[in-house]
Amino acid sequence: VCNVGEREQDNWLRTTFIQRRPSASRVFVELQFIVRDCNSFGGVSLTCKETFNLFASESDADVGTTFRKSQFKKVATIAPDEITSKSDLRINTEIRVVESLSHKGFYLAFQDIGACVALLSVRVYYKTCPAKVMSLAAFPETVAGGENQALREVNGVCVENAISEEQPRIYCTTDGEWVVPVGQCQCKPGYEEVEDACQECKPGFFKAAASGAKCEPCPANTQGLGSGALLCPCMDDFFRAPDDPPTGPCSGLPSAPRELVATTTQLSAGKLLLSWSAPEDTGGRTDITYSVECQRCEGAVCQPCGEKIRYDPASAGLTDTKVSVSELDAHLNYTFTVEAHSGVSCDVFLRNDLSFAIISFSPSTDPPKVTSMRLDERTPTSLSLSWAISPRPPAQHRPIRYELTYRKKDDNLDVTTYTVLLLEKSSVQINDLAPGTAYLFRVMALGNEGTPGGSSMEDEFETLREGMKGDNHRDLLFLLPSICLSLIIFFLFFFANAWLFLCLPEQLKPLKTYVDPHTYEDPNTAILKFASEIHPSHISKQKVIGAGEFGEVYRGILKVPGRKEVAVAIKTLKPGYSEKQRQDFLSEASIMGQFSHQNIIRLEGVVTKFKHAMIVTEYMENGALDKYLRDHDGEMTSFQLVGMLRGIAAGMKYLSDMSYVHRDLAARNILVNNNLECKVSDFGLSRVLEDDPEGTYTTSGGKIPIRWTAPEAIAYRKFTSASDVWSFGIVMWEVMAFGERPYWDMSNHEVMKAINEAFRLPAPMDCPSAVYQLMLQCWLQDRSKRPRFPDIVSLLDKLLRSPDSLKTIADFDPRVSIRLPSTSGSDGSPFRSVSEWLESIKMSQYSENFTCAGIVTMDQVLQMKNEDIKNIGVRLPGHLKRIAYSILGLKDQTSTLSVFAV
Known part of the structure; x- marks a missing residue:
């Protein structure tokens, strides 16, 4: 036409x-x-x-x-x-x-x-998500959802000979792409994955459990069965121990120990040492242990030695090839049998009948040894003593005589006087001693011919002082001064430390510092240290509120006995995960568990000791900050917005005080609760910088746009609290612009080029001048000159205490802040129709309002004032300002309406 x-x-x-x-x-x-x-x-x-x-x-x-x-x-x-x-x-x-x-x-x-x-x-x-087999689950072709259903959940079916613990499912995006598979299928026992199908294990191979693993060859000393084997049974004369895995190799019985030798060590004390060599054949096992049996013989009659005999370290479960035997009688002959055992011989003991030795003892005539002396009673002039001797064989049970020698302790050694007594029993009372005097005593047993035996150590005993009554122990009065002095020192030390703790300045107290969980050799140690374990029975899931990288995110209730139930967010780990994925998933909890601040998302706990791992955090009713701001465009005052920024800054000050660098601070990673309290979230993602010019920080959960990242972090990977301050400046801009995307539709390359050429984002509409000046300070090229988070919190506090300081508005240029297309046409206006203009500023919902009011040309639009805009039904303050500022920009007839057009 x-x-x-x-x-x-x-x-x-x-x-x-x-x-x-x-x-x-x-x-x-x-x-x-x-x-x-x-x-x-x-x-x-x-x-x-x-x-x-x-x-x-x-x-x-x-x-x-x-x-x-x-x-x-x-x-x-x-x-x-x-x-x-x-x-x-x-x-x-x-x-x-x-x-x-x-x-x-x-x-x-x-x-x-x-x-x-x-x-x-x-x-x-x-658009459709095409039919596809993923992780052995078949998903049918699915029509992509619409605007009201961004993610369409689709159930899948496991391929033949595959099973899944939960229904496999996946999400179809509006662009016809499959994302976030949940419920991985795995091949049944006896089957392995081959090109999206499950195939039987070949003969000589087996697979014992449903998993993603391949079939394995039958282990040593087992016999392979036909195809599809679940296990490989042991060959004849080979066995598995009760604790051996059914998938492991089989073992034979050990042979007898070799070269059993008995060596006398202290014949007079009834001791000997048994030693031997390990079996020549261990049956292929390393859990070899030994046991020793003893028989004693009198003439031709032999019987078990009984409990009298002592073995060091033990008579059974020995891992070393030697044992010490004591308490043997000198007049008997003994036979020792050593047995070798392994895990597969628990019911079949191998008797080593040839591995024994016989040793004979002759009765000894040596006198016994005095082993100890004790003080039984004392007075100022007497001491009563007694002593014990070493055990004797039955043949030696006859009377023994003793020699007791004593002297004063303080006597001059050159003129010392010794008193010697011969006694028929193992006790004595010595009279006519000096009061309050220490004496040294030595006693020994005498042999048959009066020969001396082993003597005791020299012992010291002291008589009581004059006037004191007799006792059976030392006088407690000697200890009282020491006890009193110890108590005085203890109380002085306690109160001194309490004074130091209470009175020294706060900055002298140690500050808690963040510990990187990746420095732990075992990541599970960090999880146990920093996160509380929750039993799954205390958690009830209510509904899915999102799909994360590792699985679905639920809203739920945490009800711990003895505590009030609370609403929580529950991050789940999808089945079929690897150990690395599990550690990456839980590492965020290891980080969050170290933080305790009202503006940091709170970790309630983790589930790690059960099959399905979970991270449980507090539930934030209003979700992510960027979406909340877009949904409430223009509905909040500058004072409220600055209050939200103050909360974010306080959370970041806490993190920087702990020496933690966030690296991904953006409005999308700030959560908002019912009280409009903002909390920092999203911790623990590893980041790698790609080398291409359009490089973005790639994380395990997606890509972080360059537009939030400080220049030095892009160029040199210098992530510090100062780079977090740059990101906080971008967050300030997002908040004051009600969730507008920073740098609009500029590419990453354009953003980096503009920043390097000293371009900075312009002030959003109605942004207080003081707030915009703080943004510019956060975006200083020299990171050492940027404010620190304590400075930012202090400044925002001052602004909130003086609301009038927020009334001065920063200069606003609609030509920059609203990206309008280039002008064209002959009527002097940038657009051909009112609807085209409204669509360009994302206000097309008001097209009918303009038509009903009879405003159908751009000339009529250019004549409108704020009252006219209100009269046609535009009520929301944010929408009213957007339309009014756009009209202001249209009136400014410049040939190019964007500083980015160059």
């Missing part, structure tokens, strides 16, 4: 009835078209247009040629990227989305209101 010279054009083209697949609620319309440049028509350019409109109408049946404009709803205004002149043909391709379809079919229609346009083709399609 090309009726550009005629006014009031209203030309329509409608498709035939397009049947809709029931699950396809969202379709894409791809248009190829040509639009002629209005300037090429000369004088008719004032009525000429360069856009046309796309409409849609749903229906449950084909209405034939019946056509009513009122049944169609506008989808979009279609404008060309390239305009065709007389000599240069330019074909445009545009794609638009028709959402929320629910009827059996629909029509598309195209309206021309005065353009010279050729519609070349219309392709209508919907």
Whole structure:
């Protein structure tokens, strides 16, 4: 159609009835078209247009040629990227989305209101996630969800001979991509994974359990069965111990110990040493132990030695090849048998009948040894003593005589007087001693001919002082001075330390420092140290609120006995995880568990000792800060926004005091509760910088855009609290701009180039000047000159204590803050229609308000004031400001409306 010279054009083209697949609620319309440049028509350019409109109408049946404009709803205004002149043909391709379809079919229609346009083709399609086998689970082709269902959950079925502990499922995105598989299938016992299928183990191989592992060859000393074997049984004469895994090798019995030798060590004391060599054949095992049995013989009669005999270290369970035997009688002969055992001989003991030795003892005539002396009673002039001797064989049980020698302790050794007594019993009372005097005593047993035996050590005993009564122990009065002195020293030490703790300045007390859990050799140690274990029975899941990298995130209730139940967020680990994935998942808990601050997300605990690992944190009702701000655009005052920023800064001050660098501070990683309290979250993700110019920090959960990262961190990987301060400045901009994306639609390369050329984000609308100046300080190129988090908290506190300081607004340039397309057209305004203009500033929901108010041209828009905008039904403060500032920008007729166009 090309009726550009005629006014009031209203030309329509409608498709035939397009049947809709029931699950396809969202379709894409791809248009190829040509639009002629209005300037090429000369004088008719004032009525000429360069856009046309796309409409849609749903229906449950084909209405034939019946056509009513009122049944169609506008989808979009279609404008060309390239305009065709007389000599240069330019074909445009545009794609638009028709959402929320629910009827059996629909029509598309195209309206021309005065353009010279050729519609070349219309392709209508919907996106699907293709049929796919992932982790041995088959998922059917699935139509992608619409705007109201960004993630469509799809259940899968395990392939043949595969099983899963829970229903395998996955999510289909609006772009037709599968994400976050949950519930991995695994091949049954006797089967292994081969190209998305489960295949039987080959003969001579086995697989005992359902897992992702491959079939293994049968271990040593086992016999292979046919295909699909679960286990390999032991060969004849080979066994598995009760504690051996059924998948391990089989072992034989050990042979007899060799070279058993008995060596006498102290014959007079009835001791000997048994030693031997290990068996020549251990049966292929390392758990060899030994036991010793003893028999004593008198003539031809032998019997067990009984409990009298002592073995050092023991008579059974020996791992060394020697044992010391004592308490033997000197007049008997003994036979010792040493047995070798292993884990497979617990019921079959191997008797080493040839591994024994016999040793004979002759009765000894040596006198016994005095082993100890004791004081029985004392007075100022007497001491009563007694002593004990070593055990004797029965043949030696006859009377013994003793020699007792004593002297005063303080006597001059040159003129010492010794007193010697011969005694028939093992006790004595010595009289006529000096009061309060110490004496040294020595006693020895005498042999048959009066020969001396082993003497005791010299012992010291003291008589009581004059006037003191006799006792059976030392006088406690001697100890009282020492006891009193010890108590005095203890109390002085206690009170001195208490005074130091209470009175010294706070900065002298030690400050808690963050400990990197990855420095632990065993990551599980860090989890046990920093996180509390929760029993799964105390957790109840309510509904899925998100899909994380490792699995689903639930809202739930934590009810621990003796505590009030609380709402929690529950992060789960999907089945089929590797040990590294489990450690990466739980490492975030090891970090969070070290923090305790009202502006840091609180860790309630973890579940690690059960099959399904979980991380349980406090539940934040309002979710992520960036989405919350976008949903409440313009509904909060600057004072409220600064209060939220103060909470974030306080949390970051706490982290920096602990020497923790966050590395990924952004509004999306701040959570908001019902009281609008902000808390820092998202800890523990490892980051690697890619080498390409468009490099982004890649984490296990996705990519972190360059636009939040400090220049030195991008260039040199210098992550410090100062780089976190740069990120906090970006968060401040996000908050004051109600969740606007930093640097808008600029590419990573454009962002880095602009920052290096000293460009900084402009002030958002209605941003207090003091707040914007703090942002600029956070974005200083020299990181040493940026404020620290304690400075930031202090400044924000001052602003909140003086609300009037927030009334001075920073200069706002709508040409920079609202990214408008380049101007074109002959009427002097950047846009051809009101709807096109509203769509560009994301305010298209007000198109009908402008139409009903009779404002249908851009000339009328340029004449509007704030009151006029309110009168047509724009009530939200944020929306009112966006429209008003856009009109202000339209009035400023500059040839380029964006400083980024260069």
